[in-house]
Amino acid sequence: MRLFDFDRAPNPRRVRFFMAEKGIVIPRVNVDLYRHEQLSQEFLAINPAGTVPVLETDDGTYLAESLAICRYLEALHPQPPLFGATPREEALTLMWANIVENDGLLAVAEVLRNLSPGFRNHVLPGPHPYPQIPALVDRGRQRAGQFFDRVGQQLLHQQYLAGDGFSFADISLLVTVDFAGWVDINPMRTRPSLERWYRQVAARPGAQA
Amino acid sequence: MRLFDFDRAPNPRRVRFFMAEKGIVIPRVNVDLYRHEQLSQEFLAINPAGTVPVLETDDGTYLAESLAICRYLEALHPQPPLFGATPREEALTLMWANIVENDGLLAVAEVLRNLSPGFRNHVLPGPHPYPQIPALVDRGRQRAGQFFDRVGQQLLHQQYLAGDGFSFADISLLVTVDFAGWVDINPMRTRPSLERWYRQVAARPGAQA
Numbered sequence: 418m419r420l421f422d423f424d425r426a427p428n429p430r431r432v433r434f435f436m437a438e439k440g441i442v443i444p445r446v447n448v449d450l451y452r453h454e455q456l457s458q459e460f461l462a463i464n465p466a467g468t469v470p471v472l473e474t475d476d477g478t479y480l481a482e483s484l485a486i487c488r489y490l491e492a493l494h495p496q497p498p499l500f501g502a503t504p505r506e507e508a509l510t511l512m513w514a515n516i517v518e519n520d521g522l523l524a525v526a527e528v529l530r531n532l533s534p535g536f537r538n539h540v541l542p543g544p545h546p547y548p549q550i551p552a553l554v555d556r557g558r559q560r561a562g563q564f565f566d567r568v569g570q571q572l573l574h575q576q577y578l579a580g581d582g583f584s585f586a587d588i589s590l591l592v593t594v595d596f597a598g599w600v601d602i603n604p605m606r607t608r609p610s611l612e613r614w615y616r617q618v619a620a621r622p623g624a625q626a
Numbered sequence: 627m628r629l630f631d632f633d634r635a636p637n638p639r640r641v642r643f644f645m646a647e648k649g650i651v652i653p654r655v656n657v658d659l660y661r662h663e664q665l666s667q668e669f670l671a672i673n674p675a676g677t678v679p680v681l682e683t684d685d686g687t688y689l690a691e692s693l694a695i696c697r698y699l700e701a702l703h704p705q706p707p708l709f710g711a712t713p714r715e716e717a718l719t720l721m722w723a724n725i726v727e728n729d730g731l732l733a734v735a736e737v738l739r740n741l742s743p744g745f746r747n748h749v750l751p752g753p754h755p756y757p758q759i760p761a762l763v764d765r766g767r768q769r770a771g772q773f774f775d776r777v778g779q780q781l782l783h784q785q786y787l788a789g790d791g792f793s794f795a796d797i798s799l800l801v802t803v804d805f806a807g808w809v810d811i812n813p814m815r816t817r818p819s820l821e822r823w824y825r826q827v828a829a830r831p832g833a834q835a
Contacts, residue, residue, distance in 0.1 A: 465776060466725070478714060485721035492713035504701035505687060512694035516675070519728075545772055552759050563754055567674060 418443045421463065421471040423450045427522060427596040429470040430626070431483045432490075434588045437623035439494045451535075456544050467543040484514060487585055499585045509579040513571075513586035517578075520564040521593040527557030528600045561597060565604035565611065572610040583618070591618045627652045630672065630680040632659045636731060636805040638679040639835070640692045641699075643797045646832035648703045660744075665753050676752040693723060696794055708794045718788040722780075722795035726787075729773040730802040736766030737809045770806060774813035774820065781819040792827070800827045 420436075422429045422445045436443070448454045448469050455467045464471045464481045472480040472489065480486050491500050501507040530536040531553040540547040568590060571578060578586040594615060597604055605612040618624065629645075631638045631654040645652070657663045657678050664676045673680045673690045681689045681698065689695050700709050710716040739745040740762040749756040777799060780787060787795040803824060806813060814821040827833065 465779075466729075474714065476714070478718070480717050480721055482721045482724045484724060485717045488720055489713050489717035492716065504698050505683065505685070507701065508689050508694045508698035509687070511697055512689055512691040515691045515693060519732075520675075523728075541769070543772075545768070547765060547768075550759065550761050550765075552761075556756060556759075559754070559756070560750070563752075570674075 418475055419473045420445045421448050421460070421469050421473070422446065423448050423455075423469050426450055426469060427592045428468070428483050430592050431585075431588050432470045432472070432486050433626040434592065434623045435487045435490065435499060435585060437626035438497065438499060438583075438588075438621070439490065441490060441494055461544060465544075483589075484511075484518070484585075499583070499588070501579065501582065501584060506580055506582065506584075510584045510586050513579045513584075514589050516564075517568070517586060517589040517593055520560065521568070521590065522596065524557045524560035524564055525593060525597045525600060525602065527553050528561065528602075529596075531557065532600065558600075558602065561602055561604075565597075565602075565608060569604075569608035569611045572614045577614070583621075587614075587618050588623075591615065591624060627684055628682045629654045630657050630669075630678050630682070631655065632657050632664075632678050635659055635678060636801045637677070637692050639801050640794075640797050641679045641681070641695050642835040643801065643832045644696045644699065644708060644794060646835035647706065647708060647792075647797075647830070648699065650699060650703055670753060674753075692798075693720075693727070693794075708792070708797070710788065710791065710793060715789055715791065715793075719793045719795050722788045722793075723798050725773075726777075726795060726798040726802055729769065730777070730799065731805065733766050733769035733773055734802060734806045734809060734811065736762050737770065737811075738766075738805075740766065741809065767809075767811065770811055770813075774803075774806075774811075774817060778813075778817035778820045781823045786823070792830075796823075796827050797832075800824070800833060 420443055448460060454460060455469060461467055463479050466481060468481060470483060470486060472486045480489055501510045530540045531549045537549060538546045540549050568578060577583050578590055594604060605615055629652055657669060663669060664678060670676055672688050675690060677690060679692060679695060681695045683689065689698055710719045739749045740758045746758060747755045749758050777787060786792050787799055803813060814824055
């Protein structure tokens with residue numbers, strides 16, 4: 418197996434954190450997003466969406482999408498379980514992971530990509546050019562704020578996002594909180610429950626992966 | 627178990643189609659989105675995101691997000707498998723389901739919600755008001771077109787979206803194709819592989835659920 422990766426990007430970090438929790442070590446291929454290597458003919462043949470991470474499996478399948486990659490690794494390396502241990506826990510993990518990805522990670526990306534000159538003609542990932550829409554910067558900040566309110570509420574009653582156990586949903590949320598820092602959003606300042614949770618999760622060795 | 631549902635909305639249809647394929651019959655509670663019942667205090671206590679579908683499980687857990695609900699139902703009713711039968715098939719199903727949801731379903735929703743007067747102050751699902759952004763109508767159409775190109779390519783070589791077997795990814799795609807019709811996008815006209823696939827999947831009894 419090989420992981421097509423880029424150190425600074427949030428989605429590959431989700432997979433690296435996940436692998437570190439399981440003790441999985443595999444070769445990594447650096448795809449330099451700053452040089453637009455993800456849009457090369459060579460990489461688009463691997464993943465037409467032009468995104469990292471991509472996992473190349475031992476049978477030569479290319480898997481994109483962080484969730485799909487992590488579920489695959491979970492099946493091969495079930496311990497420790499990071500998608501819960503029961504159908505209920507698994508469903509709650511998938512539910513929260515989806516909420517984090519759609520309402521959190523994408524909201525922060527909406528701010529960054531519509532704001533930063535580096536994304537001027539690449540406001541959406543992939544090979545197709547899209548111009549920036551300035552109204553999406555403020556909208557993204559609002560969405561991100563509402564998202565952090567919601568997870569802050571959830572973390573008032575729960576140790577971890579999807580329940581009592583640390584899971585892929587927490588990995589996704591930690592990466593999203595750090596990603597929000599790129600656009601000067603610090604969601605912890607006014608949300609003590611999120612800060613308590615963050616300290617706990619950021620202390621795990623996998624958070625450095 | 628009970629399903630909080632709305633007949634006309636695309637996401638609940640994914641769950642109904644899935645349940646029909648498995649022969650699962652449970653009571654349904656209608657949440658009338660046309661009357662904004664999803665934004666009532668009562669429903670927001672069930673799902674703060676203000677979205678359907680929501681599955682109330684036998685232990686009283688409320689599960690939101692179509693993917694999470696369907697994975698839960700798959701664990702309780704494994705036959706026939708609709709998330710593949712191997713780790714590889716499962717990963718490909720999750721990968722394509724994510725691509726359909728993010729690049730297809732959300733792109734079509736971007737067109738509809740920024741265009742239709744009914745969504746004027748509700749351009750994003752949930753309780754928070756967001757104004758329409760006219761530039762997103764054209765952007766959504768472009769994104770949808772590129773998405774349908776991609777799945778059309780995939781269906782040139784494959785019987786079903788995630789491989790040889792019918793899966794949750796096909797359910798998500800069928801619902802997205804029909805949803806695109808709401809904004810006068812007919813992706814089959816210029817993509818024969820998609821049309822071949824559509825005829826096959828639309829003929830399943832579950833497509834009427």
